Amino acid sequence: MTDRKPCHLCERDDIVLRIEQLTVNFTVGKQTVQAVTDVSFDVARGETLGLVGESGCGKSTVGRAIMQLPPPTSGGVFFRKQDLTELHGEALRQTRTGLQMIFQDPISSLNPRRRVRDIVAEGLTIWGRDNAAERVAEVMDAVGLDADSAGDRRPHQFSGGQCQRICIARSLALDPDVLICDEPVSALDVSVQAQILNLLEDMKARYHLTMVFVAHNLAVVKNISDRVAVMYLGKLCEIGNTDSIYSHPAHPYTHALLSSIPDADPLAREQNSIDDAPLLQGDLPAPTDPPSGCRFRTRCPHAQARCAEEVPLMQAVGDDHYVACHFPLR
Structure with missing residues (x-):
């Protein structure tokens, strides 16, 4: 075709x-x-x-x-x-x-050594965006995760569904x-x-x-x-x-x-x-x-x-x- x-x-x-x-x-x-x-x-x-x-x-x-x-x-x-x-x-x-991508396996697509807050903020940090902390809190709240309680934890502490929410938040961070x-x-x-x-x-x-x-x-x-x-x-x-x-x-x-x-x-x-x-x-x-x-x-x-x-x-x-x-x- x-x-x-x-x-x-x-x-x-x-x-x-x-x-x-x-x-x-x-x-x-x-x-x-x-x-x-x-x-x-x-x-x-x-x-x-x-x-x-x-x-x-x-x-x-x-x-x-x-x-x-x-x-x-x-x-x-x-x-x-x-x-x-x-x-x-x-x-x-x-x-x-x-363009952003959400991958099939949410757990393996997240760096196990990094905190969730840093994972979501990575794109913002790379591009030097202003108000990165506020944007991270906004997208995490949008996907149903509390930035204060979940931000300092690591991916292995979350279920598969919660990890996918983290992946979605990461993909939304750069709008x-x-x-x-x-x-x-x-x-x-x-x-x-x-x-x-x-x-x-x-x-x-x-x-x-x-x-x-x-x-x-x-x-x-x-x-x-x-x-x-x-x-x-x-x-x-x-x-x-x-x-x-x-x-x-x-x-x-x-x-x-x-x-x-x-x-x-x-x-x-x-x-x-x-x-x-x-x-x-x-x-x-x-x-x-x-x-x-x-x-x-x-x-x-x-x-x-x-x-x-x-x-x-x-x-x-x-x-x-x-x-x-x-x-x-x-």
């Missing part, structure tokens, strides 16, 4: 983050792992884009590539209309303060525009996940954030995202409004993913047409040697000869709903 305009958002003036033909390759021995290939999407100011797919599909790599950790192999990452891939040194450091959330609740107990998700929603409203929410839990993504992008084996296969994708998926892979969501109400599940999706067959192909044409064709029940010969491009199937499939379901 190489279409540089994946959706009508490209025509809008409020696009804060634009990804164009992003490609990330890694060298492992003598082989090249094609982690992400020609991924393009836009994120409008104030919205949350959910990025979903199976483990290993490249969604976390996209999040890290946006932050230039590491820089992508090719493609553009436009933030405030500046291409981060063309910035280096001090220019990149200054521009990147507007970013965009927050990249890399599976921020997958390492937490189910009882704590809802608290963190509600907190992220509150912080989004309070600090006027734009979010890219990376996750493999489709139920979580549905509750927090305005739009959803679905990835398979390093490529984007569907993107659109959350309600449209969840009610009428157009890509067979998205259809299969949604049918796998457990439903506590068996009667409701019987009435859900998505449940008639066939189970995926076969194993996930190796990213070192992806299939020709459509990468999903080796597991797709609707695959035909064209799927092996041509790479599907994004096409509109509805209002703010696009799919990369030769034979979409709608």
Whole structure:
């Protein structure tokens, strides 16, 4: 997929983050792992884009590539209309303060030797910001932590959920525009996940954030995202409004993913047409040697000869709903 305009958002003036033909390759021995290939999407100011797919599909790599950790192999990452891939040194450091990232494992992403107050204040200290102590107290209070009682403690003295609150406070300290959330609740107990998700929603409203929410839990993504992008084996296969994708998926892979969501109400599940999706067959192909044409064709029940010969491009199937499939379901 190489279409540089994946959706009508490209025509809008409020696009804060634009990804164009992003490609990330890694060298492992003598082989090249094609982690992400020609991924393009836009994120409008104030919205949350959910990025979903199976483990290993490249969604976390996209999040890290946006932050230039590491820089992508090719493609553009436009933030405030500046291409981060063309910035280096001090220019990149200054521009990147507007983007912050929350990592999957909150405990391992915090320095165990440092006090919480110093962890949250690190960015402010590096940039010499005034009133750092007041800002630390403000963001810690915003995430539900008392700066006086918690500030002098160290990460090992907190639970996983509390550590994630610390990570969120750290990411908010520099007042970013965009927050990249890399599976921020997958390492937490189910009882704590809802608290963190509600907190992220509150912080989004309070600090006027734009979010890219990376996750493999489709139920979580549905509750927090305005739009959803679905990835398979390093490529984007569907993107659109959350309600449209969840009610009428157009890509067979998205259809299969949604049918796998457990439903506590068996009667409701019987009435859900998505449940008639066939189970995926076969194993996930190796990213070192992806299939020709459509990468999903080796597991797709609707695959035909064209799927092996041509790479599907994004096409509109509805209002703010696009799919990369030769034979979409709608």
